[in-house]
Amino acid sequence: MTTAPGPLDRWYEAAGVRGGVRRLFHAETEAGRVFFPEALVPHLDHPEVRALPPHAVRELTVRHLYQFLHATTHLETRVVNGAAEPVANGRAGMDFPTGLRMDAFKVYCDEGYHALYSLDLADQIARVTGIPVPDVDYGGFVTALQAAGRALLPDDPLLAGQLQAVVFETLITAVLNEVPQDPRVVSTVRDLMRDHARDEGRHHRFFSAFFLELWARLDRHRRIAAGRALPAMIRAALDWDLGPVHTSLRLAGLDEERSRAVLADAYGEGAVTARIRTVSRATVRLAAQAGAFDLPGVREAFAAHGLSEPEGGDD
Ligand SMILES: [Fe+2]
Ligand SMILES: [Fe+2]
Known part of the structure; x- marks a missing residue:
């Protein structure tokens, strides 16, 4: 990692926070467009929802975007930066090179900026459309990740934090890429997702390399605990946070x-597991690359969450 070219080597030139523009929402150029790809909002397809008047469906889609943006701010600053800080300050209990x-x-800088522009876009849209951002807890994913850490690594909160960040950062690129460059979606939303995906492509490569560095510094006992904790963290990062959807x-x-019937029908177990398998592919492959599946109990822990070791092939 010290000699090979690194994914953040050109950060001063390439990072969004260094040279990006503030994305501004203009209602007049966005008439007739949707605020979030409808195929990615599971409840929109439910008969109870389809029976609602068009303005109510539009508001549901806008609030889905709010949830996406606000959940992002929590994850970036609390999970990723919560883990980046001890590494950056040399207080992670491991010896990492200065680079x-x-x-x-x-x-850390990138994620602070991503959180800022996510909050900014939600606020701009709320002011222009008059659809308020509901005052609910958007930190459900963070809570779920922390609960998985506490349950599976109760004596190793530092390692739990690092793994939460690795899991989230190797998943988010796939999540952002789920939002297609569909011209029916409001252009400001697409521009913002594209800005974010560019930075996250670099983060993905950084955290993949970082995971192997971290792994190399763990003894067998901590590796086993880490390997068994990973699938629950993948699950926690990808299971829907239904609180804001319910509201x-x-x-x-x-x-x-x-409302409860819609949640039960649209967010049933089958659809969730299929999506998790697809979106977590890179993260599971990374665990395999480190040799996690050769450790006792790891294969079983993944299987308990509907995940399995990738067959053959490398990344
Ligand atoms: Fe980010
Ligand atoms: Fe990131």
Whole structure:
């Protein structure tokens, strides 16, 4: 990692926070466009939701974008920066070279900026459209990741934090790439997703390399614990956070009983596991590359979450 070219070597020239533009939402050029790809909002396809008036469906889509943007701010600053900081400051209990510590600060700067522009875009859209951002907890993914860490690595919070960041950072590129460059989506939203995906492509490569550096510094006991914790963290990062969805359905006019029925139908187990398998492919491959599947109990832990060792082929 000290000699080979690193993914953040050209950070001063390439990072969004160094040279990007502020994305501004203009309602007049966006007429007729959707705020989030409808295929990625599972509840929109439910008969109860389709029966709602068009303005209520539009508001649901806007609130889905708000949830995406606000959840991003929590994950970036609390999970990723929470893990980048001890590495950057040399207090992770492991000896990392100065170049890697500076890379961790580059990530830290990037994530602060991603959080800022995510909050900024949600705020701009709320002001222009008059659709308020519901005052609910958007940190559900963070809570779930932290709970997985506490349950599986109760005596090793530092390692838990590092793994949460590695898992999230090797998943997010696939999540951002799920939002297609579909011209029916509001252009400001697409531009922002593209800006973010560019930085996250570099982060993905950084955290993949970092994971192997981290792994090399773990003894067998910590490797086994880490390997067994990874699938629960993948799950926690990708399971839907239904709290804000529930609020959004109620705000759209569905009563409690109908809202709960929509959640149960649209977010059932089958669809969730299929998506998790696809989106987590790179993360699972990374665990395999480190040799995690050769350790006792790791294969079983992945299987318990519907995940398995990738067959053959490398990245
Ligand atoms: Fe980010
Ligand atoms: Fe990132």
